[in-house]
Amino acid sequence: MPDYHIHTLPNGIRIVHKQVLHTKIAHSGFIMDIGSRDELPQEQGLAHFWEHMAFKGTEKRKSFHILNRLESVGGELNAYTTKEKVCFYSSVLDKHFDKSFELLTDITFRSVFPEREIEKERGVILEEMSMYLDTPEEAIVDEFDAVVFDGHPLGNNILGTKESVSSFTKQNFLSFIDRNLGTDSLLFCSVSNLPFEMVLKLAEKYLSDVPPIQSNRSRITFSNYAPKTVTIEKPISQAHCVLGCPAYALSDERRIPFFMLVNLLGGPGMNSRLNLAVREKHGLVYTIDANYATYIDTGLLSIYFGTEKKQLKRTTSLVLKELKKLREKPLGTMQLHTAKEQLMGQLAMAEESNMGLMMMIGKSILDQEKVESLNEIFDQIRSITASDLMDIANDALREDNLSFLNYVPA
Secondary structure (H helix, E strand, O other): OOEEEEEEEOOEEEEEEEOOOOOOOHHHHEEEEOOOHHHHHOOOOOOOOOHHHOOOOOOOOHHHHHHHHHOOOEEEEEEEEEEEEEEEEEEEEEEHHHHHHHHHHHHHEEOOOHHHEEEEEEEHHHHHHHHHOOHHHHHHHHHHHHHOOOOOOOOOOOOOOHHHHOOOOOOHHHHHHHHHHHHHHHHEEEOOOOOOHHHHHHOOOOOOOOOOOOOOOOOOOOOOOOOOOOEEEEEOOOOOEEEEEEOOOOOOOOHHHHHHHHHHHHHHOOOOHHHHHHOOOOOOOOEOOOOOOEOOOOEEEEEEEEOOOHHHHHHHHHHHHHHHHHHHOOOOOHHHHHHHHHHHHHHHHHOOOOHHHHHHHHHHHHHHHOOOOOHHHHHHOOOOOOHHHHHHHHHHOOOHHEEEEEEOOO
């Protein structure tokens, strides 16, 4: 029995709610199964631009009134864009939930994209791009997507290009939304102390006049990966490297074991293998980490570090050595136990954030039509064996399958 409520309105919009009694804050948002991978080649950056423009005017509100609506009562209104999702969300005191729900509905379905605001926000995004390009440790991670997913929409930068962002008009936004937005592929998710009956009553009040919408998009499945090494000279003082390869998709049964393997290798803990071997033992880096991103049809493993240019080769060798250990040497009983306990503790702490919980529930239902409970995930983690991890390491961490992107000082 799930510990959340879900109801589908006649127009196809799903309302998902989890009641948490020990809070006075209501977190909620519209999560849409739309992202940068759904852009046409000439639309790169349009989903992210739409995220910005949602706050710039609706049929009944100007930008100031949108921004002031929740902040004047101590609330927050925000949004994000990923490769596969766009989300408009808010956090307010529970007594202002009605106000929040109405505003989120307004910016999601009734944005008007004023031309004057498009021009102003275009400049803001171009500045955002310049700031991002001046931060090589961030830029290289995104550019690595283009190395691995070369020629596929997953390889495109979420911000787009200066050329594409400079070209967008109101009609581009309307066409993109018309093609991608479907009431059956978005949902409203909330986590608060309010009863589900109240949330559903407001949903019927604010969403009943939204007509059923069928999206017309189809996603291109990723295939034809070829490992490559790319080195780019830049006016920087430190060398930066990302290495990795495609990984398991969201629905793959090896996803949880691989996540545990990546966490052991380079997760947030200071006791990760990469941190101990490269930073603590040799002092070659300040930051080194490993990440695993999942998508509907594929995934991505990426390992990042920055080091002195003269130490780039040595540091890369040490990273490859740690990957080889995982392929060739099974974890001992205590190592396996510790890795499981660490991951379960991290996941439990992540669920302490009601905002994060709201987003996780909504995304899980959109992607998998269900939400795995913490206990279900813990059971999967507890069942992982050292042999499982070794098999996955030999499948997913093969050295001949890795791609490399290096930024080196010019």
